[in-house]
Amino acid sequence: MTDLLLFASIGLMTALVFVVKQFRQEQSQHVIVQQRLKESRDAEQASETMIQQLEQENYRLNQDRELLKQQSEKLYKDIEKEIEQETKELKERIRQLEELNYQLSQENQELKIVKPVETKSIPEQDGLIILRASERDFYPNERSEILLDVLKDSLRNVRENSRRQHIIADIVSNNSFESKREKIKAELQELFRDYRDMSRSTRKALERMGFEIVSENNHYKLIFQKDNRYMVAFAKTTSDWRAGRNIVGHISNLLL
Incomplete structure (x- = not known):
């Protein structure tokens, strides 16, 4: 009986030791699992933190890029406006210089053709006729060309072999000018050949050519050389x- 109890006690102790050992192994495995879970959570948290940092960095980069884009567009517009303003000023300066050059040219032509005379008597000099005006x-030689045209037309109505005819014919035959008027007329005809509206060109x-363009309601007014007497x-x-041809006709009748 004592041996049986001893044997049972030994068996029980052995079983207990096995259970304790098994428990410790399971506990150790549980600790390992917990540790790995913790490491996994830490890694996941680190990944999320890194992702958030990357997203924040990407957001900052996008913001910087947008700011840079806005600054570039503003700089481009500023440069464009500056170039446009400088171009406008340059064109205006060129226009003023061309106008000044034209005026000086006209004054030079006037000095050559119509010499200012202070005295009442105008002596004849080598066949030169000087008239006040x-x-x-x-445009160059405008008045001289018109006078010659008038004289040419008058030849049709003077008596043959009269003194009047001889003087007029002499003046016409000894004076000729390159017809700027015909060039202006030809250019106007080309401009208004297919006129539909006022294009930039x-x-x-x-x-x-010297025309000022005034816009009024549904009409344009062309003023030649800033002289309101000559307006179409x-x-x-x-x-x-036929509108373009009619416009050229009106301009020619008034100016040319």
């Missing part, structure tokens, strides 16, 4: 194919 040339060409008005837009 207050009107100025709007047409406007520039007219201004270069016409519609801004037209569907009539």
